[in-house]
Amino acid sequence: xxxxxxxxxxxxxxxxxxxxxxxxxxxxxxxxxxxxxxxxxxxxxxxxxxxxxxxxxxxxxxxxxxxxxxxxxxxxxxxxxxxxxxxxxxxxxxxxxxxxxxxxxxxxxxxxxxxxxxxxxxxxxxxxxxxxxxxxxxxxxxxxxxxxxxxxxxxxxxxxxxxxxxxxxxxxxxxxxxxxxxxxxxxxxxxxxxxxxxxxxxxxxxxxxxxxxxxxxxxxxxxxxxxxxxxxxxxxxxxxxxxxxxxxxxxxxxxxxxxxxxxxxxxxxxxxxxxxxxxxxxxxxxxxxxxxxxxxxxxxxxxxxxxxxxxxxxxxxxxxxxxxxxxxxxx
Amino acid sequence: xxxxxxxxxxxxxxxxxxxxxxxxxxxxxxxxxxxxxxxxxxxxxxxxxxxxxxxxxxxxxxxxxxxxxxxxxxxxxxxxxxxxxxxxxxxxxxxxxxxxxxxxxxxxxxxxxxxxxxxxxxxxxxxxxxxxxxxxxxxxxxxxxxxxxxxxxxxxxxxxxxxxxxxxxxxxxxxxxxxxxxxxxxxxxxxxxxxxxxxxxxxxxxxxxxxxxxxxxxxxxxxxxxxxxxxxxxxxxxxxxxxxxxxxxxxxxxxxxxxxxxxxxxxxxxxxxxxxxxxxxxxxxxxxxxxxxxxxxxxxxxxxxxxxxxxxxxxxxxxxxxxxxxxxxxx
Numbered sequence: 245x246x247x248x249x250x251x252x253x254x255x256x257x258x259x260x261x262x263x264x265x266x267x268x269x270x271x272x273x274x275x276x277x278x279x280x281x282x283x284x285x286x287x288x289x290x291x292x293x294x295x296x297x298x299x300x301x302x303x304x305x306x307x308x309x310x311x312x313x314x315x316x317x318x319x320x321x322x323x324x325x326x327x328x329x330x331x332x333x334x335x336x337x338x339x340x341x342x343x344x345x346x347x348x349x350x351x352x353x354x355x356x357x358x359x360x361x362x363x364x365x366x367x368x369x370x371x372x373x374x375x376x377x378x379x380x381x382x383x384x385x386x387x388x389x390x391x392x393x394x395x396x397x398x399x400x401x402x403x404x405x406x407x408x409x410x411x412x413x414x415x416x417x418x419x420x421x422x423x424x425x426x427x428x429x430x431x432x433x434x435x436x437x438x439x440x441x442x443x444x445x446x447x448x449x450x451x452x453x454x455x456x457x458x459x460x461x462x463x464x465x466x467x468x469x470x471x472x473x474x475x476x477x478x479x480x481x482x483x484x485x486x487x488x489x490x491x492x493x494x495x496x497x498x499x500x501x502x503x504x505x506x507x508x509x510x511x512x513x514x515x516x517x518x519x520x521x522x523x524x525x526x527x528x529x530x531x532x533x534x535x536x537x538x539x540x541x542x543x544x545x546x547x548x549x550x551x552x553x554x555x556x557x558x559x560x561x562x563x564x565x566x567x568x569x570x571x572x573x574x575x
Numbered sequence: 576x577x578x579x580x581x582x583x584x585x586x587x588x589x590x591x592x593x594x595x596x597x598x599x600x601x602x603x604x605x606x607x608x609x610x611x612x613x614x615x616x617x618x619x620x621x622x623x624x625x626x627x628x629x630x631x632x633x634x635x636x637x638x639x640x641x642x643x644x645x646x647x648x649x650x651x652x653x654x655x656x657x658x659x660x661x662x663x664x665x666x667x668x669x670x671x672x673x674x675x676x677x678x679x680x681x682x683x684x685x686x687x688x689x690x691x692x693x694x695x696x697x698x699x700x701x702x703x704x705x706x707x708x709x710x711x712x713x714x715x716x717x718x719x720x721x722x723x724x725x726x727x728x729x730x731x732x733x734x735x736x737x738x739x740x741x742x743x744x745x746x747x748x749x750x751x752x753x754x755x756x757x758x759x760x761x762x763x764x765x766x767x768x769x770x771x772x773x774x775x776x777x778x779x780x781x782x783x784x785x786x787x788x789x790x791x792x793x794x795x796x797x798x799x800x801x802x803x804x805x806x807x808x809x810x811x812x813x814x815x816x817x818x819x820x821x822x823x824x825x826x827x828x829x830x831x832x833x834x835x836x837x838x839x840x841x842x843x844x845x846x847x848x849x850x851x852x853x854x855x856x857x858x859x860x861x862x863x864x865x866x867x868x869x870x871x872x873x874x875x876x877x878x879x880x881x882x883x884x885x886x887x888x889x890x891x892x893x894x895x896x897x898x899x900x901x902x903x904x905x906x
Contacts, residue, residue, distance in 0.1 A: 272620055273724060278657035278792050279624035281722045289603055293610035294666040294712060298705035326609035335625040337710045374629035375706035379668045381625060391612045461609050
């Protein structure tokens with residue numbers, strides 16, 4: 245029985261063509277040996293990040309398998325985008341209670357969609373029986389010295405965001421089947437459902453930020469919490485201008501209070517938050533002309549912490565600001 | 576509560592000095608950003624492997640935390656040894672039911688022991704609440720084209736092993752508290768307990784095999800099963816000479832039948848199994864002179880599969896040959 249199950253799993257991951265999702269492959273040796281071998285390009289540094297998705301913590305229990313597959317990889321790839329890296333490959337550590345063909349087929353097809361969208365190849369993995377646990381390690385490369393870190397923001401820089409805020413949190417409400425506003429269009433529900441399950445890592449934007457942005461990360465914990473990460477690592481204060489926060493039309497059916505809470509604290513948006521020296525301001529127009537939805541939402545100041553201006557002057561932001569781990573999504 | 580738990584975990588992993596276990600660090604940017612940044616040396620290829628340890632599958636339930644920490648990393652590093660790679664760094668994806676200071680301190684100290692022994696730095700990780708699941712991804716480097724794969728064995732090559740066989744399986748018996756032979760010395764029990772919980776990845780041997788051995792891997796599934804992997808990947812037959820299999824003195828208290836079963840099918844030994852062209856035979860003496868316990872245990876022939884000669888001529892080896900996943904260790 246054991247062998248059959250493994251063959252089954254190997255079959256699903258092979259037929260999903262996960263090993264050839266990237267355009268130009270850096271894979272010298274892929275799945276099937278003790279380890280994978282990759283050839284990074286000359287002059288590049290290696291970027292590595294590991295993410296774990298656990299049922300009931302990072303996604304609702306019994307989430308649809310295809311969406312789990314997509315989300316697990318997309319969330320990890322977002323960390324490569326946040327470092328201004330290009331994808332090299334990923335490994336999958338999959339622990340699952342049983343090898344159900346139907347579940348595996350759906351999971352691997354969602355994973356393959358995410359791999360194709362990001363242009364990243366599956367290079368290795370490990371499958372084990374146990375409570376559902378999805379571990380993804382992504383590898384990328386970036387020209388030496390050009391990784392985008394959290395620590396380079398300087399007073400005077402502009403604070404920018406690469407897309408709409410709040411969609412991830414609103415999407416979770418839709419996914420959980422919570423009570424939705426009367427009159428919420430079906431198209432908006434669909435859009436938000438996708439925004440939760442199929443985040444879009446901003447690889448193209450991240451790569452354009454190389455050598456231009458002074459600091460950056462992806463918004464996964466919520467805008468305020470992630471802004472605090474940059475403020476702390478850079479030793480600066482970030483001032484966020486509330487009225488400038490970009491929001492999708494899909495959020496308009498909710499109260500202003502709810503929308504603002506999601507935009508500030510929701511998390512799961514996976515858009516890039518970055519700081520831009522004013523001298524590099526001209527890039528904003530070029531990025532917009534290239535179809536990238538970048539918005540200026542504040543500025544970097546001397547000091548520490550995060551301030552929020554909702555139109556009544558800057559207020560310090562204190563207390564629980566974002567998503568906390570060790571919390572069940574259905575608490 | 577959530578934040579405190581995270582700070583606690585970060586504290587244990589920092590005080591264990593896991594970030595500076597390697598001698599010369601390739602880490603450009605370690606823990607604390609969206610991803611780690613590494614600088615592989617020029618002319619090197621990257622080697623990547625992921626391993627998951629699940630309670631009740633890879634180790635007995637309620638295993639001692641320090642030993643779990645050691646074993647989780649050592650088993651993963653063994654894959655680097657099997658590829659002839661040098662360690663660059665590792666990430667830890669730790670899912671645990673609760674953040675108990677006592678457990679975390681013990682786990683991180685065992686992990687730190689393994690990191691020091693292997694000379695590998697912790698470069699990143701992710702900690703989540705959920706059923707215990709330990710995921711380790713190791714990164715290494717090897718001069719371009721010199722990774723040791725499973726597919727290069729040629730008829731006429733010698734089949735060699737880098738250390739004793741059967742200790743891992745006997746060690747599991749000791750760890751599980753199974754009935755032990757009357758008169759088994761306490762020193763032998765201690766030795767075998769260590770051999771299960773603290774495997775010794777053969778990094779030094781692996782690196783000496785670069786450009787010399789024709790194929791290789793680490794014995795994790797059992798000698799017969801792992802020999803079959805080389806035979807299959809290389810398109811050859813491996814003949815194993817039973818009387819030549821190296822065994823530690825600690826196994827002498829068990830019956831010959833039990834010892835042989837463990838040496839052939841036991842797994843968990845994490846010694847290297849490799850094939851050596853006869854023209855490279857002179858290296859064996861040099862390695863032995865350097866303190867490496869290499870043994871010739873057979874040869875590579877034309878054909879397919881694995882044959883075993885226990886003194887009565889070669890017999891084909893069929894059927895379940897090694898450790899199977901999706902099996903509880905206490906079945």
